[in-house]
Amino acid sequence: MEMMSMLNALGSSWTFVFLSTTRCHWLQYAALCNQRWDPLRRAVVYLHHLVRVGGGSRYSSRRWSHSMGQYNMLHLCTGSDSALTRPLLGSLAKVVGLGLTELWNKEYYSWDINMADHIKVCISEHIKNLYSDGSVNSLGMLKNKWGEEPLVRRDLFGGIFEDSLGVDFQECIIIWHIGSAIFLAKSQQAKEEDTLLDVEAIKAISNYMMFLLVKQPDTLPGRSQNRLYELTCTKLVKTRRSTHRRQNMNLRATLKNLFSLHDDPDSNSRATDREELAKELYDEYEGKSFSYDAPRLPLVAELAKELLRMEKEGSMVNSVRLVLDVWRDILFYAASNCSRKFYAEKLSNGGELTTIVWLVAEHLYQLFVKSLIKRLKKDNDLA
Known part of the structure; x- marks a missing residue:
C-alpha cells in the first residue's frame, strides 16, 4: 500500500x-x-x-472525466417488464428481492454521456449572467429560489410556474424533469433546427439532475423525495401498460437484451417509447386535479400545457429557451448549495459536474468581489 x-x-x-x-x-x-x-x-x-484499490473500486483519474451521468424516469418506466425479454440479472434481482430490483434498475437504466462543448458554453454563460445581473448575494449564492430567476426576469413568476418549483428542491427536479419531457415531445419549436442544441442541453441537464436525485441524493440540498419518486414511477408504469403495444423482437435482439448490463437509451425504439409515454401522460392528466396516487402529474401536465400555450400564441418568450434557463438555474443552485464535504471527497477522483460548476462559480465570485472593491475604492477617491 x-x-x-x-x-x-x-x-x-x-x-x-x-x-x-x-x-x-x-x-x-x-x-x-x-x-x-x-x-x-x-x-x-x-x-x-x-490492482484494485480503495475497497474494490478501480483507480480513477484525479481529472474530471468530462462526462455527465444520465437517468430518465420515462426511460425507466418504458423498459421491458416481460420475463421473456427482461435481462437475466434483472430477473435474478427480482427473484432475490431485498432491494436488489431497485439497485438493478438504477444501474441498468443509467448511462453516461460526454459533455458537449455547447453545454459547457451555455452553463458558463449562465453563471456569468447571474453575476453581471446581480442575481447572486454577497456569499456567492442565488438571491432567489431555485429556478426563480429566469421566471422573474421574464415577468412570469406566479401561478403554475411558481407552483412547479415545488416546496422542496428535489420535488422541483421531478416536476420539471417530466414536464420538460412532455413539452419537448409535443412542441413544434423544439423540432426546429435552430433549437436542437438547446433541446439537447435541456435533456442532458434534466437527466443529470435526475441521476443525482436517484443515485446520489445526498449531493442535493433539501429533503430526499424517495416516496414521491416511487409513487410517480408506479403511475408512469401503469399508464404505459394500459396503452403499450408489445413489439416483436427477433432472436438476435432478444438474446442481446437478455445478457445486456445497460439499456440502450439511443435506440430509435426506446426514444419513441419515451415520447409516446410523455404524450399519453399529457392526454391523461390535462385539466385534472390532485390525485393521491400521482400527486404531481396533474401539475406536470399543467406546466407543459402553459409552455405549449405560450408557443402556440406566439409569445415573445421563447419556451425552449425558458426551459433551458430554468434547468441551468437549478443546476447552479444544486452546485452552490451542495455539501463541501462531498466536494472534498469527489475531488480525489475528478469530481462531479456540480463540483466543476461550483469551482467556476467560486472563481467568478472572487473576480466579482475584487472588481466591486476596486470600483468602491475608486468612488471613494473621487469623493
Whole structure:
C-alpha cells in the first residue's frame, strides 16, 4: 500500500504541475525534457488496471472525466417488464428481492454521456449572467429560489410556474424533469433546427439532475423525495401498460437484451417509447386535479400545457429557451448549495459536474468581489 501510494504521488497530475513550474531547472529538464516522467506515469496507470484499490473500486483519474451521468424516469418506466425479454440479472434481482430490483434498475437504466462543448458554453454563460445581473448575494449564492430567476426576469413568476418549483428542491427536479419531457415531445419549436442544441442541453441537464436525485441524493440540498419518486414511477408504469403495444423482437435482439448490463437509451425504439409515454401522460392528466396516487402529474401536465400555450400564441418568450434557463438555474443552485464535504471527497477522483460548476462559480465570485472593491475604492477617491 505504501508503494502504491508513492507511485500515485509520482505519477499524479500534481507532480506534473510541480515539475512544470519548479525553479530547479535541472530537475525539470531531467523529468520532462528528457521525457522520463511520461514512461513512469504510463507504468502507474497500467498498474492501476491490474490492482484494485480503495475497497474494490478501480483507480480513477484525479481529472474530471468530462462526462455527465444520465437517468430518465420515462426511460425507466418504458423498459421491458416481460420475463421473456427482461435481462437475466434483472430477473435474478427480482427473484432475490431485498432491494436488489431497485439497485438493478438504477444501474441498468443509467448511462453516461460526454459533455458537449455547447453545454459547457451555455452553463458558463449562465453563471456569468447571474453575476453581471446581480442575481447572486454577497456569499456567492442565488438571491432567489431555485429556478426563480429566469421566471422573474421574464415577468412570469406566479401561478403554475411558481407552483412547479415545488416546496422542496428535489420535488422541483421531478416536476420539471417530466414536464420538460412532455413539452419537448409535443412542441413544434423544439423540432426546429435552430433549437436542437438547446433541446439537447435541456435533456442532458434534466437527466443529470435526475441521476443525482436517484443515485446520489445526498449531493442535493433539501429533503430526499424517495416516496414521491416511487409513487410517480408506479403511475408512469401503469399508464404505459394500459396503452403499450408489445413489439416483436427477433432472436438476435432478444438474446442481446437478455445478457445486456445497460439499456440502450439511443435506440430509435426506446426514444419513441419515451415520447409516446410523455404524450399519453399529457392526454391523461390535462385539466385534472390532485390525485393521491400521482400527486404531481396533474401539475406536470399543467406546466407543459402553459409552455405549449405560450408557443402556440406566439409569445415573445421563447419556451425552449425558458426551459433551458430554468434547468441551468437549478443546476447552479444544486452546485452552490451542495455539501463541501462531498466536494472534498469527489475531488480525489475528478469530481462531479456540480463540483466543476461550483469551482467556476467560486472563481467568478472572487473576480466579482475584487472588481466591486476596486470600483468602491475608486468612488471613494473621487469623493
